[in-house]
Amino acid sequence: MSTSEIDRQWTTRLRKRTFGKLPPEKMLPDTQPSYVSSWIYVFGVATISSLVVVIATGCVLAIFGPAWWHTSNVGHFVNSMHLWSVEIFFFSMVIHLWGKYFMAAWRGGRALTWITGMVLFLCSIVTALTGYVSQSNFDSQWISTQAKDAINGSGGGAFFNLLNGGQMLMWHIVLMPLILVLLVGVHVVLVRIKGVVPPIEENAGAVQ
Amino acid sequence: MSSFLIGALINLNHPDHYFQWHIFDISAANAIVIILMLATFIGALLLPFPGRRRRKENQ
Known part of the structure; x- marks a missing residue:
């Protein structure tokens, strides 16, 4: 296969475009500018972290169903984890939003x-x-x-x-x-x- | 047992308290969450971030 043929392939074009816009060192950087050292950015990460807990507890609730989360102690606990991680999710997201708005x-x-x-x-x-x-x-x-x-x-x-x-x-x-x-x-x-x-x-x- | 203890600290087994002022009508629970968010936001702006000074000195 010639070089021009390889260059025309959609996989080649997609790879070049993706890595051109987002090289690995930019996707997972070693350092950030000094102004990123602020509590405001912690709340963006906290939003994503709480979303992970929301999805994980939601998966457990989906496995066992409403009779379990309404009646058993463990079900109540996981149900509460699902609720409170949603509370933290919105809490963090709103602070992140306020911070970004004023910036x-x-x-x-x-x-x-x-x-x-x-x-x-x-x-x-x-x-x-x-x-x-x-x-x-x-x-x-x-x-x-x-x-x-x-x-x-x-x-x-x-x-x-x-x-x-x-x-x-x-x-x-x-x-x-x-x-x-x-x-x-x-x-x-x-x-x-x-x-x-x-x-x-x-x-x-x-x-x- | 633990749920009993936590429940004993804050009694939630009653209808919501509401604050009413002109057209504004908000439950105490929602008002507390909004106040906490405002306090956290102000804290996030004003509190020093750990290691910031060290990072600035290194640059």
């Missing part, structure tokens, strides 16, 4: 990083809502009957029915986690490609 973190061609973060925040709310209505208890019944009016009022009720327990469960355990994990991956890769935003007083063009 104007969309500067220097980072608009897509900001947008993926905002979409992640909105998708997390949908994931939490579908989780609350999938508990299979009186709480989930109350939340679904209250929230359906808002969804119906927005016109979304035609394809997103909060009273449809099966649909809510599938959104919660399949669709939304897939979207969230995919978006988190894109968000982190974008942070790696563009680098962490420098402080406002620094030259906005100076990146890493």
